Amino acid sequence: MGVILDGTYNALTYAIRQSPEVTDVNLTIDFVVLSRDMTEADQFSLLLAWKNSTYPGQSSCPPCSSPTPQSGIVVNFNVGRGSVRVSDVANSVGTEVAQAPSALSVGGAHEARVEYSHGTLSVYLDAVQELVVPNLQKPAGVIGFMAYRVDVAVDSVRFELLQSAPDGSGTPWASSILPWIIALIAGVGGGAAVLLGSRLASRVKYRRDRK
Numbered sequence: 001m002g003v004i005l006d007g008t009y010n011a012l013t014y015a016i017r018q019s020p021e022v023t024d025v026n027l028t029i030d031f032v033v034l035s036r037d038m039t040e041a042d043q044f045s046l047l048l049a050w051k052n053s054t055y056p057g058q059s060s061c062p063p064c065s066s067p068t069p070q071s072g073i074v075v076n077f078n079v080g081r082g083s084v085r086v087s088d089v090a091n092s093v094g095t096e097v098a099q100a101p102s103a104l105s106v107g108g109a110h111e112a113r114v115e116y117s118h119g120t121l122s123v124y125l126d127a128v129q130e131l132v133v134p135n136l137q138k139p140a141g142v143i144g145f146m147a148y149r150v151d152v153a154v155d156s157v158r159f160e161l162l163q164s165a166p167d168g169s170g171t172p173w174a175s176s177i178l179p180w181i182i183a184l185i186a187g188v189g190g191g192a193a194v195l196l197g198s199r200l201a202s203r204v205k206y207r208r209d210r211k
Contacts, residue, residue: 003154007147008037012066016050016144023049023140024162028113030155033079033106037149040080044104044147048073048116051141054092066148068092072141075114075123077104079150084123086133098133109155117162 005013027046036042052070074087074094084102087094103125104110113124116136123131143159 002156005145005147005150005152005154007150007152008035010037010149012146012148014047014067014144014146016047016053016067016146017142019142020161021051021140021142022161023138024117025143026113026115026160026162027143028111028156028158029145030109030111032109032153032155033104034151034153036079036106036151038080039149040078042080042149043076043078044112044150044152045077045145046075046112046114047142047144047146048075048114048121049138049141050144051139066146069141071138073116073121073136073138075112075121077102077112077125079104079106084125084130086121086123086131086136088136088138097136098131100131102130103128106150 003015005015007013025048027048029046031044033044047069050069050072053067053072054069055067056065069089070092072089074085074089076085076087078085082101082104083099084104085096086098088097089095111124111126113127115122115124119135119137121131121133121136122129123133145154145157
């Protein structure tokens with residue numbers, strides 16, 4: 001079971017939850033980049049605290065119009081540049097706030113994990129910390145992921161919602177009922193929409209250049 005994001009050629013595809021809206025969260029995605037367009041723009045992104053997003057209609061792709069939140073965080077694994085970048089979205093405008101080299105490659109299995117707590121974001125790829133970004137204070141929002149100019153197979157999505165410790169210490173902890181394991185079921189045929197398991201309850205867009 002999994003999800004196929006068909007982002008080639010020069011195309012954009014994404015899956016974004018509708019609920020719950022959260023602030024502190026740990027998000028882990030197991031995936032494989034199957035192929036890419038061989039451009040600097042080839043990328044796979046994780047979305048956090050995605051608030052009041054717009055979902056533009058696309059009469060043609062390219063050019064591909066990305067969903068745009070009022071506020072949020074984008075963790076962008078840019079395969080084309082060999083980097084991981086973090087952008088802070090405020091008032092529907094994204095600003096890059098940090099960048100570092102990334103070991104993401106095409107063809108192999110990877111685990112991307114982001115930990116966001118008290119305004120500090122830590123980014124891991126295959127259990128190796130690639131970036132830490134402080135001072136990202138965002139309101140609650142939903143999570144998701146997005147592929148541009150790459151084909152990505154997502155095998156699993158796991159997220160932990162951090163809560164205050166029951167002893168009153170204020171230390172973040174993951175409730176015993178978490179992490180939620182999300183089963184993903186994909187069905188792609190002739191450019192049809194990607195299908196997701198009901199527990200994901202996500203908003204899914206699928207766009208590709210049919211030329």
